Amino acid sequence: MLGVRVPKGSAEAIRLKLTRSNLVDKRFLIIEEDDFVIIPVLEEPDEELLANHCAQMTSLDFPTGKSRVDPIETIRKDADVPDALRGLLPDKWEQFGDVVVIRLPKALDGHESSVGDIYARVLGVKAVLRDTGGVTGMFRMPVVKKIHGSDTVTIHKENGILYKFDAARLMFSSGNVEERLRMSEIMCNGETIVDMFAGIGYFSLPLAVNQRPKKVISCELNEISYSYLLENVRLNDVEGVVEPILGDNRELPGEAFADRVIMGYVKTTHEFLPTAMRLVKDGGMIHYHETCPNELLPGRPVQRLRSAARNHRVEVLRFKEIKSYSPGVSHVVLDARVVKSS
Template sequence: MKGKLIGDILVLKQPVDNPQELLNIPGVNRAVRLGRIKGLKREPEVEILLGEGTETIHRENHCLYKLDVARIMWSKGNTTERKRMGQIVRPGETVVDLFAGIGYFTIPMAVHGQPEKIYAVEINPVAHGYLKENVHLNQVQDVVEPILGNCREVAPRNIADRVLMGYIGNTEEYLDVAMEVIKNKGIIHYHESVPDKLKYIRPAERIKEAANGFEVEILNQRIVKKYSPGVYHMVVDAQVYKK
């Protein structure tokens, strides 16, 4: 049976004949089926198959993430990248996460690294609420400052040693913001969904174009996961020199 275990909740896409049998799967206490995505908020139709409620605490890489599986996206395919972010941050750095969500990358950076400060920006009030809870759950409130709003308007400028752009969508439209947020020298982690033939070409080109004359050194390009048929979720680590 295809599904993903988030906390103690098994999230399925297909109907189940006998939900009680799901309790035989290790770690499963509850189960839900997510249906069509609808409405302006793009929230899925939710059928509770087993147990009560859709809020849980997911544990990964010694980090805790509280979320509502019916309202918040959780990608198992991003596990390696979340772990990598916890290893890549350097002591004393200032980090700005432009699309923080519930703290997908912010939390492992704060828990496993030694950054001076992480400004975690999130536009969605629901995700921002869980971000604040997760900061306290992981006891990193001295490091992480959650900020509610559009990163174009509220992200601090000229401050970051490292900028996270861990969002798939119209991410390229915010590369100019990343350039404003970063110090004279810093690293941008830019995510994009890319057709196979362009996966090692288009993201890097977009960063260089957005740099608008600044020097850019591509440090790393890697596949995070397969996004859809013929399309890959890519991340590019780019060093930017403003002067």
């Protein structure tokens, strides 16, 4: 049988991508072998995907396990809902540690409690949240309803990093998994880094845990996120490297001291470019995120970087779509070197 053999550090990222493309062969168990993970697949994925994760194809007999039955089959079979609605129970959900977030069609409105109970039981989680309004506001807070359990604080593990957060009050974008992984691989020994929109440490932690920066200044405006950021710095043992700051990144003092500035924010990121340009040093790098209508790519984000740079030069070294943000709109990230004229 076909399998994808991937180093442990990249396993979660590629598993998510393979699952999204319906390539994982769920009849069989994923296995671990030394520092590698082997994921059973139905067919060979794209070469680029394999190369991006240092993965290779292999062939072996995968074990089958108790979990051979797809959980959705049990959920649909056992749920306490009318038969006509069983097919509407979603076969996709997001799991963060021991909390699950699902989207339900309106037809299941009167059955939320039974639905929450069955997902909790089959998936073995303590809380189930119904996503009712996506992510909103300056703090990017999720709009969710608790449909099972009351304790929604969880510790989510991804690529070896522990992220503790309250899933009912804070977002965690699973679509950004590859960018978090990329941050963990950025060579930044001895660098001073500013993470302007730190949240619970989405980018600061992978970087600080896996590389050797001198300092990561992680700025966060929302007190709730900040409190988890503090905890996560301790949980991941990077107290000496990450310096959390509670406040508006536009008020960060100093200029031209950052080797690297991370701007992991969407919608209004460009409004913060003047601050990034002030903080970055000559030859430093800005990781600029933007949500942009596809027809304006790649011109608009490049133009915004150039106009914020004023008389400095901007060299765009990399441009990548992170994910589709909404119909016709992409979340992209640009790596831009800033050459400051004196």
